Amino acid sequence: xxxxxxxxxxxxxxxxxxxxxxxxxxxxxxxxxxxxxxxxxxxxxxxxxxxxxxxxxxxxxxxxxxxxxxxxxxxxxxxxxxxxxxxxxxxxxxxxxxxxxxxxxxxxxxxxxxxxxxxxxxxxxxxxxxxxxxxxxxxxxxxxxxxxxxxxxxxxxxxxxxxxxxxxxxxxxxxxxxxxxxxxxxxxxxxxxxxxxxxxxxxxxxxxxxxxxxxxxxxxxxxxxxxxxxxxxxxxxxxxxxxxxxxxxxxxxxxxxxxxxxxxxxxxxxxxxxxxxxxxxxxxxxxxxxxxxxxxxxxxxxxxxxxxxxxxxxxxxxxxxxxxxxxxxxxxxxxxxxxxxxxxxxxxxxxxxxxxxxxxxxxxxxxxxxxxxxxxxxxxxxxxxxxxxxxxxxxxxxxxxxxxxxxxxxxxx
Amino acid sequence: xxxxxxxxxxxxxxxxxxxxxxxxxxxxxxxxxxxxxxxxxxxxxxxxxxxxxxxxxxxxxxxxxxxxxxxxxxxxxxxxxxxxxxxxxxxxxxxxxxxxxxxxxxxxxxxxxxxxxxxxxxxxxxxxxxxxxxxxxxxxxxxxxxxxxxxxxxxxxxxxxxxxxxxxxxxxxxxxxxxxxxxxxxxxxxxxxxxxxxxxxxxxxxxxxxxxxxxxxxxxxxxxxxxxxxxxxxxxxxxxxxxxxxxxxxxxxxxxxxxxxxxxxxxxxxxxxxxxxxxxxxxxxxxxxxxxxxxxxxxxxxxxxxxxxxxxxxxxxxxxxxxxxxxxxxxxxxxxxxxxxxxxxxxxxxxxxxxxxxxxxxxxxxxxxxxxxxxxxxxxxxxxxxxxxxxxxxxxxxxxxxxxxxxxxxxxx
Numbered sequence: 001x002x003x004x005x006x007x008x009x010x011x012x013x014x015x016x017x018x019x020x021x022x023x024x025x026x027x028x029x030x031x032x033x034x035x036x037x038x039x040x041x042x043x044x045x046x047x048x049x050x051x052x053x054x055x056x057x058x059x060x061x062x063x064x065x066x067x068x069x070x071x072x073x074x075x076x077x078x079x080x081x082x083x084x085x086x087x088x089x090x091x092x093x094x095x096x097x098x099x100x101x102x103x104x105x106x107x108x109x110x111x112x113x114x115x116x117x118x119x120x121x122x123x124x125x126x127x128x129x130x131x132x133x134x135x136x137x138x139x140x141x142x143x144x145x146x147x148x149x150x151x152x153x154x155x156x157x158x159x160x161x162x163x164x165x166x167x168x169x170x171x172x173x174x175x176x177x178x179x180x181x182x183x184x185x186x187x188x189x190x191x192x193x194x195x196x197x198x199x200x201x202x203x204x205x206x207x208x209x210x211x212x213x214x215x216x217x218x219x220x221x222x223x224x225x226x227x228x229x230x231x232x233x234x235x236x237x238x239x240x241x242x243x244x245x246x247x248x249x250x251x252x253x254x255x256x257x258x259x260x261x262x263x264x265x266x267x268x269x270x271x272x273x274x275x276x277x278x279x280x281x282x283x284x285x286x287x288x289x290x291x292x293x294x295x296x297x298x299x300x301x302x303x304x305x306x307x308x309x310x311x312x313x314x315x316x317x318x319x320x321x322x323x324x325x326x327x328x329x330x331x332x333x334x335x336x337x338x339x340x341x342x343x344x345x346x347x348x349x350x351x352x353x354x355x356x357x358x359x360x361x362x363x364x365x366x367x368x369x370x371x372x373x374x375x376x377x378x379x380x381x382x383x384x385x386x387x388x389x390x391x392x393x394x395x396x397x398x399x400x401x402x403x404x405x406x407x408x409x410x411x412x413x
Numbered sequence: 414x415x416x417x418x419x420x421x422x423x424x425x426x427x428x429x430x431x432x433x434x435x436x437x438x439x440x441x442x443x444x445x446x447x448x449x450x451x452x453x454x455x456x457x458x459x460x461x462x463x464x465x466x467x468x469x470x471x472x473x474x475x476x477x478x479x480x481x482x483x484x485x486x487x488x489x490x491x492x493x494x495x496x497x498x499x500x501x502x503x504x505x506x507x508x509x510x511x512x513x514x515x516x517x518x519x520x521x522x523x524x525x526x527x528x529x530x531x532x533x534x535x536x537x538x539x540x541x542x543x544x545x546x547x548x549x550x551x552x553x554x555x556x557x558x559x560x561x562x563x564x565x566x567x568x569x570x571x572x573x574x575x576x577x578x579x580x581x582x583x584x585x586x587x588x589x590x591x592x593x594x595x596x597x598x599x600x601x602x603x604x605x606x607x608x609x610x611x612x613x614x615x616x617x618x619x620x621x622x623x624x625x626x627x628x629x630x631x632x633x634x635x636x637x638x639x640x641x642x643x644x645x646x647x648x649x650x651x652x653x654x655x656x657x658x659x660x661x662x663x664x665x666x667x668x669x670x671x672x673x674x675x676x677x678x679x680x681x682x683x684x685x686x687x688x689x690x691x692x693x694x695x696x697x698x699x700x701x702x703x704x705x706x707x708x709x710x711x712x713x714x715x716x717x718x719x720x721x722x723x724x725x726x727x728x729x730x731x732x733x734x735x736x737x738x739x740x741x742x743x744x745x746x747x748x749x750x751x752x753x754x755x756x757x758x759x760x761x762x763x764x765x766x767x768x769x770x771x772x773x774x775x776x777x778x779x780x781x782x783x784x785x786x787x788x789x790x791x792x793x794x795x796x797x798x799x800x801x802x803x804x805x806x807x808x809x810x811x812x813x814x815x816x817x818x819x820x821x822x823x824x825x826x
Contacts, residue, residue: 018431018432018433019431019757020431020753020754020757021750021753021754021757051676052686059686060677060682060686063675063676063677063682063686064677064739064743066675066676066677067675067676067677067678067743067746067747068739068742068743068746069746070746070747070749070750070751071750072750072751072754073676087754088750089750089753115689116686116687116688116689117689119689120685120689120691120692123645123689123691123692123712123713123714124692126644126645126714127644127645127692127693127712129643129644129645130545130546130643130644130645130647130712130812131544132543133543227642229640229642230542230543231539231540231542231543232536232539232540232542232543234543262476262479262480263464263476263479263480263486264473264476264477264479264480265480269473269476272533273465273472273473273476273529274529275529276528276529276530276532276533276536278533278536279533279536279537279540280540299536299540299543300536301536301539326477326481329481330477330480330481333480333481333482333483334480334483336483337434337483337484337485337501337502338483338485340433340434340502341433341434341485341500341760344432344433344434344757344758344759345757345758346757347754399543
């Protein structure tokens with residue numbers, strides 16, 4: 001059930017008759033990509049501030065109220081949005097929604113809490129340096145997606161240090177009900193919940209104009225980042241891929257299942273099982289507004305980096321030759337069973353509903369999603385695979401130096 | 414419902430009327446601690462081999478069969494056991510159990526697959542070097558737990574290189590139904606499932622004598638591991654803690670909730686929120702046979718390492734002063750709601766059931782677990798907190814050098 005409130009906020013509610021708990025997700029479409037030039041990290045600091053007091057309650061009072069409701073909460077941000085999620089027992093839903101309304105619309109923005117939030121945001125950026133896989137993904141996004149969509153979400157330390165509480169207040173005032181999405185799933189009565197949501201959220205009004213991002217192509221940056229003391233070469237590939245609204249989206253999902261899902265998937269078999277090149281290799285979808293990307297990640301030793309990249313590229317290339325009936329069937333079964341299992345949890349369902357509204361302007365039912373993939377026939381799939389070549393636009397490595405066998409010292413394949 | 418099969422295997426089955434899927438977990442009590450001296454890593458390689466062919470099926474045939482059943486599987490090992498888990502739709506349960514029986518009892522142990530498994534195991538050890546938090550936890554266990562329980566599970570590269578297929582075969586022959594545990598939860602009929610399990614597994618017989626581990630105290634090792642290029646100092650503390658069979662176990666759980674669960678927990682408030690010392694700090698239970706440990710983990714910058722350790726130690730020390738009514742209530746609510754939410758998934762429930770049999774020789778119901786914690790009264794809790802001091806035995810740091818303010822250059826607090 002989907003409603004638009006009078007203030008423009010989109011609300012989706014779904015009863016899960018078998019669930020005991022309930023979950024909700026709020027997406028606020030003012031993510032890190034909206035941070036002004038010179039203020040990269042503003043959204044990360046703001047997200048940290050969300051649990052630090054609202055409506056006159058100080059940070060300690062707010063968090064002990066959340067904890068005393070038994071809420072599992074998660075506040076997070078991406079380039080596109082800030083997301084607030086909560087899982088809880090259904091009888092606490094009303095109080096939780098009231099509290100989250102205050103968190104979003106009546107932040108205290110206390111100076112002292114701001115200082116702590118800046119400090120923690122800096123710590124979290126420093127921690128990336130100790131996590132080469134995360135660093136690789138940041139750098140890959142920066143090279144692939146239009147700027148500032150690909151700008152690292154956690155920001156830049158020197159710019160965070162220059163932020164003020166006023167920046168936070170301004171950014172928070174840019175949260176708008178017109179672009180906000182609230183999804184609720186679990187052991188709830190949709191009609192009652194909607195009445196309650198309307199009462200709580202409809203007084204929220206848009207405070208400032210909704211900005212459109214102006215995007216520019218990503219800059220050319222080096223294709224290798226030297227980290228001499230790393231043990232492994234981290235490898236990332238990014239290729240343009242079908243966007244969510246493309247009618248071929250279900251086929252792209254099935255392509256990914258064939259390529260990377262399960263132990264008999266192509267990447268797993270060719271890169272890991274047959275050649276022992278990596279302990280972990282995976283490909284996944286990355287969507288950013290209308291930009292679809294297929295990202296492939298692998299980590300290996302310097303002597304195997306070249307072969308690893310070659311095998312991955314060969315597998316992407318080989319997709320054009322089509323799949324066989326068995327692979328197609330396995331991909332469908334895998335998609336169906338993992339979707340059913342994932343959707344037993346109200347938290348995953350609420351999250352999926354919110355993202356559906358963001359990407360498709362509607363909520364797809366689980367059976368619709370399954371149907372869209374399982375109905376694809378081999379011939380159809382193979383003509384898609386033939387026409388839709390996956391060509392890596394960026395190949396990035398991070399770690400100790402490695403060289404290709406031609407010996408020219410370059411990092412290009 | 415718990416049964417002992419005629420061959421000694423323990424089986425627990427639980428119907429979850431609201432679930433759509435089913436999950437099972439098999440624990441084989443022959444984990445990495447049983448690897449002979451000079452063969453550290455044998456169990457890790459063996460675990461990798463489990464999906465590489467059985468009963469005449471080669472690796473590709475086996476994994477495509479698993480995938481075509483839509484099974485989400487996970488094969489893993491710890492010091493104590495090898496665990497095999499599967500989540501699937503209930504109509505596939507019978508075929509899956511048959512397949513897992515073959516995996517455990519009829520491994521191919523193919524030479525070529527062995528080579529690949531060795532290669533991958535080495536890769537996974539190298540990857541630890543790029544993951545300072547994982548490395549810290551390995552090194553902390555080595556310093557805290559009796560040897561070889563605390564020996565790093567993934568093993569030692571030089572010893573893995575000397576392994577042969579015969580070592581794998583020998584280790585696999587040490588899997589025994591007498592110490593094996595199988596738990597099944599989800600949308601299933603327990604009576605039918607038990608008949609089926611009996612039919613499949615009762616022909617499995619113990620092949621070699623069950624070894625008892627002989628344990629020795631951990632060696633004295635340095636309290637700082639230098640990683641000059643790391644951005645953060647990784648901090649780990651380990652303190653002896655209540656074991657699972659101790660009647661005070663529920664109080665220890667509640668202690669942990671007060672100390673570390675939720676945003677209003679003591680560590681979170683004192684270390685993160687008030688002082689901004691770390692982005693992430695957490696404490697958790699670690700159980701190894703009859704050894705209970707409380708582990709505290711934090712990562713911070715070198716200039717804050719000392720204060721961070723001091724604040725953590727002060728919080729552990731302060732526990733003896735007791736909790737207040739509010740903290741106690743929040744801890745109980747948190748425990749109750751997170752347990753209910755976790756147990757909506759057949760996979761978490763099956764996992765919990767298997768571990769219960771390992772730790773308690775029986776399966777606790779969810780309501781029993783909740784009751785055991787929520788019935789604790791403040792006075793009782795506080796006399797436990799007063800008597801049960803949490804004294805860190807090991808404080809380990811990993812990363813760039815840091816010094817304490819007294820300036821003696823030592824790493825001890």
